[in-house]
Amino acid sequence: MSTEETERGRSLWSDAWHRLKSNRLATAGAVVLVVLALACAAGPFFSQSYEDQNLDLGAVPPSAQHWLGTDTLGRDLLARILYGGRISITVGLVATFVALAIGVTYGAVAGFVGGKVDAVMMRLVDILYALPFAIFVILLMVFFGRNIFLLFFAIGAVEWLTMARIVRGQVMSIKKMEFIEAARALGLGRRRIIFKHLIPNVLGPVIVYTTLTIPSVMLLEAFLSFLGLGVQAPMSSWGVLIKDGSEKMEEYWWLLVFPGALFSLTLFSLNFLGDGLRDALDVRSSKD
Amino acid sequence: MIRFVAQRLVQTIPVVWVIITATFFMIRFVPGGPFTAERAVTPEIMRNLEAHYGLNKPLYAQYLDYCGKVLRGDLGPSFKYPTRTVNEIIAEKLPVSIELGLISLAVALGLGLPLGVLAAIKRNTWIDYVCSSFAMVGICIPTFVMGPVLILVFAIHFGWFNASGWYGPIDRVLPSLTLGLVYAAYVARLTRGGMLEVLSQDYIRTARAKGASETRVIMRHALRGGLTPVVSFLGPAIAGIVTGSFVIETIFQIPGIGREFVNSAFNRDYTLVLGTVVLYAGFIIGMNLAVDVVQVWLNPKLKFE
Numbered sequence: 001m002s003t004e005e006t007e008r009g010r011s012l013w014s015d016a017w018h019r020l021k022s023n024r025l026a027t028a029g030a031v032v033l034v035v036l037a038l039a040c041a042a043g044p045f046f047s048q049s050y051e052d053q054n055l056d057l058g059a060v061p062p063s064a065q066h067w068l069g070t071d072t073l074g075r076d077l078l079a080r081i082l083y084g085g086r087i088s089i090t091v092g093l094v095a096t097f098v099a100l101a102i103g104v105t106y107g108a109v110a111g112f113v114g115g116k117v118d119a120v121m122m123r124l125v126d127i128l129y130a131l132p133f134a135i136f137v138i139l140l141m142v143f144f145g146r147n148i149f150l151l152f153f154a155i156g157a158v159e160w161l162t163m164a165r166i167v168r169g170q171v172m173s174i175k176k177m178e179f180i181e182a183a184r185a186l187g188l189g190r191r192r193i194i195f196k197h198l199i200p201n202v203l204g205p206v207i208v209y210t211t212l213t214i215p216s217v218m219l220l221e222a223f224l225s226f227l228g229l230g231v232q233a234p235m236s237s238w239g240v241l242i243k244d245g246s247e248k249m250e251e252y253w254w255l256l257v258f259p260g261a262l263f264s265l266t267l268f269s270l271n272f273l274g275d276g277l278r279d280a281l282d283v284r285s286s287k288d
Numbered sequence: 289m290i291r292f293v294a295q296r297l298v299q300t301i302p303v304v305w306v307i308i309t310a311t312f313f314m315i316r317f318v319p320g321g322p323f324t325a326e327r328a329v330t331p332e333i334m335r336n337l338e339a340h341y342g343l344n345k346p347l348y349a350q351y352l353d354y355c356g357k358v359l360r361g362d363l364g365p366s367f368k369y370p371t372r373t374v375n376e377i378i379a380e381k382l383p384v385s386i387e388l389g390l391i392s393l394a395v396a397l398g399l400g401l402p403l404g405v406l407a408a409i410k411r412n413t414w415i416d417y418v419c420s421s422f423a424m425v426g427i428c429i430p431t432f433v434m435g436p437v438l439i440l441v442f443a444i445h446f447g448w449f450n451a452s453g454w455y456g457p458i459d460r461v462l463p464s465l466t467l468g469l470v471y472a473a474y475v476a477r478l479t480r481g482g483m484l485e486v487l488s489q490d491y492i493r494t495a496r497a498k499g500a501s502e503t504r505v506i507m508r509h510a511l512r513g514g515l516t517p518v519v520s521f522l523g524p525a526i527a528g529i530v531t532g533s534f535v536i537e538t539i540f541q542i543p544g545i546g547r548e549f550v551n552s553a554f555n556r557d558y559t560l561v562l563g564t565v566v567l568y569a570g571f572i573i574g575m576n577l578a579v580d581v582v583q584v585w586l587n588p589k590l591k592f593e
Contacts, residue, residue, distance in 0.1 A: 246436035260433035
């Protein structure tokens, strides 16, 4: 690899970086996300316990001692939100990673091999697209127990379809370019061409859609938790907290409002960041 | 076009069959049956129950029985409501969900389309920013947050609506608003994007050059092309409204098929779960087909392959 090539590569990314930095909404989103992630990662070490009950105290509104109040069992809401955030963010990241791994591999193979294989593979994606997948996730969670690993897998298995389509489209256009021809002429194997030459070049769109997949994954997790199919007590995720809050909101509004607001804020930030990245990396929303 | 529809219908048969088969065996391979939750019954009663529902036959025979019945349009008896069949339950609950879905769809389109068109026409003005922010808010606040908050504000605080139930027309407002707002937001976004793309095209300039009024340009010429992304979104939107109804019907305690589905899954009411899954699959596949047809009709560049 010549130095010229690395030079050019770097300038592309630094270009994008500058464009992203000048997008105020995207920057704000990124800052909010970093702060939230740090708070959720480190917060539980400093805050009060998320599972210690104080039944004499019961549910109290926000105060100096409990900034966001406590729930009906006297547990500190802030601590529970931070702890729940760990679970929600973890599910969001891991399940997105599962979706990413399946989608990128599938799309890259379909796009690269082309022909009949591609037609069959993408027809399958079309069919899967039309299926009521949330229903299957619900059935899986009901029947096989509320296991967090199953949750990762189930959500990831639902969310990979769009990624596969995008990667396929990108690969189709890139594989006709000369450097792939050169790699093939050098006698490199298919697998090596796919993983070493194709995938690095579809990174831009993949990054953008990964950022946009995380919120939809977190939404699905919260949706399942809301139906009582997510993580189990005493663990909690934002979805569980929102569910609990909505059941008790008539007397204790803060149990609904704070987790709900924080969750929405996270979704906002991720979407703004995703949109900003899309503009910065100049990814067309390629649907076909 | 008839050939296109027929072809697609033939393609859906194996899909529906795979769904039925997968769900059937998935349900049977998990621990816990429909009668395990109840009080302990004597072995004789258990045997009788199983014989009554055909659960004592070998699995493949049950499967074939079921497939045969589905072909005849019979979804079998419910396990949890012993006196009723799945067909009866669906016939009772489905209209409620359809009504909720249709009103929500009307909210989504009635709110989303005008906002999107407006934002596109008044691009980069404060009107555009207001419409676009509305869309972002709608997308980022999930239904299970929006629903309880709407109840908290408009039902509990102001007392304008009932917090739950499905009796008078007024009970339709909050649920369909909750469910429709998210999709209104997406529709507004897609309409704006689609309109912006179309408005910069040559045939719009031609229309303007010929002296068509601005209203006529928008309504007659731009809208038809600008709506293409919205129409292709309708497929996922309808599927989303269906699954969204699980949450909405739970929050507002609406006696629809969505809540019934979630309950039946928890109760392991095999036949009811299967019946609702078959129903949903058929419905969503049918809707996708309808969307495809409308799309080609709107955009002559596409052809029925």
